Amino acid sequence: MAKPKIYKILGVVLLLAVVAGTIGYLSLSNRHKAIVKTTVLHKLHLVDAEWHVNNAESHYKMVSPSFLIDGIYKSMEGPKASNYVQLSQDSALVWLTGFHVRAMDAKTKQPVSNDFICHMNVDFNDVKYYTGLGLTDRIGTQYPRMTSLSHGMEDFSFPAGYGVPMKGNDLLFVTTQTLNHNLPDINFQVKHEVTIDYAKNDQQIKPLMCRTVFVMLPYDKRDPYKEPTDPGANECIPVETKNHSYDDGNGNMLSGHWVIPVGKNTYRSNIDKQLQITDSLRLHAAAVHVHPFTTSLTLFDKTANKPIFTSHVINHKKSIGLDKIEQFSSEDGIWLYKNHEYELVETVNNTSGIQQDMMGSMFLFFYDRELDDKLNGK
Known part of the structure; x- marks a missing residue:
């Protein structure tokens, strides 16, 4: 087959694929469009796609990848990303005492309105968590979400003397999602800074479930x-x-x-x-x-x-x-x-x-x- 004919066929196939992909994308819900768009931006590194972690004593901080806000995203619709958190390299107990989330300008790193925060979820592996603590009868009894912060409650701490214990090398799974209820004409990149407060093994802290x-x-x-x-x-x-x-x-x-x-x-x-x-x-x-x-x-x-x-x-x-x-x-x-x-x-x-x-x-x-x-x- 002559090369011009092959190129023509490939061109038609490519055009049909683009048309089909465009139609498919436009038929998606706003939430699924955000998933596709964010995945493409991160995979192609058109925006910062990395989590940036700083695990200092008693405070685990990480900054999310960049999220493109380019229209209205109601609750549970906006761009999001997930990351695993490991507070230490050994199995000694640590005590979770607080959680925080902030919105920032992706380029300047300066604080912006928390109106761009939908929620930040903290999940755990209940099989590993309860097995390590000798509480295997609790496995599978509830959805393993430890807590969730959201717009209006960006900070949450336990009362003095209380915390959630876990082995330091167990993993938490953090998901943070963006929000934009009010600004339809916007093209802006935002990041979320997530902080988890914790203490090393402390016999004075009482455990919470x-x-x-x-x-x-x-x-x-x-x-x-x-x-x-x-x-x-x-x-x-x-x-x-x-x-x-x-x-x-x-x-x-x-x-x-x-x-x-x-x-x-x-x-x-x-x-x-x-x-x-x-x-x-x-x-x-x-x-x-x-x-x-x-x-x-x-x-x-x-x-x-x-x-x-x-x-x-x-x-x-x-x-x-x-x-x-x-x-x-x-x-x-x-x-x-x-x-x-x-x-x-x-x-x-x-x-x-x-x-x-x-x-x-x-x-x-x-x-x-x-x-x-x-x-x-x-």
Whole structure:
């Protein structure tokens, strides 16, 4: 076959591939477009694709790769990156005591608005973690997420004298994601600086265990996007049914990521199965993750008919975003009981004039008596 003909065929094939790729890309959701775009930028090193780590005594700092913000990215849609964290080279215990995340200009390294932070998740390998601590019966009982920081709660520390222990050479898996609710005409590179506070083995620190609880609302699995829902039924329209969708064990579907209408609403969700209380537990800290337009998230004792604590949420006044999410921290702690029923109660006020997406979760930290006894040889 003559070379001109071969070149012509290759040109047509290439053109068809480009057209098909373009059509495929344009058909993706905003979240998946961000994944593709970020992967290409990082793989081709068109932006800084590296994590930069500085593990100083008591503070592990790392700066993320650069993220291109080139349009609106709502919660859980923006460019993101993940990295493993190892606090030391040996198996001696370290104690996690706090977590922080900051947004910075990718070029100048100067601080910028934390409106560009969606969330920063800290996950752990529960098999390795619990095996190393001699708590193998806990493996697989909960999703292994230690905590999550988000817009409005960029700093979270445990009360004095408490921390989460782990072997120093175990790995944490950190994922940080960007956000942009308000600036459609933007072309800007941002980085996230992540800090993990920790202490070396300290017999004065008491161990905490984490339990994640979140709002899950029922939806009609036969017609999940039917509108409107009955507000009195505490039902929801899921954002999507592929992610954050759960079976309640009786064939009914629940969503942890749902759509809220304009105006004020209250959502309630039983969390007893998530808490897994087999004996009384003393709560010492809670990090809270919610989306904009939330006004409060309450851990509620339904049996006693009173709140354990309420996280009040302050929204931006002139744009979409969160100024502050109130966290819980107490050296004395608050008791939760096996024979009580508990709920999460989330109040929202959607002032945007259009539907918005919503989530509500708490990362609860309880005094771990069983682990304390093991660490002290009792």
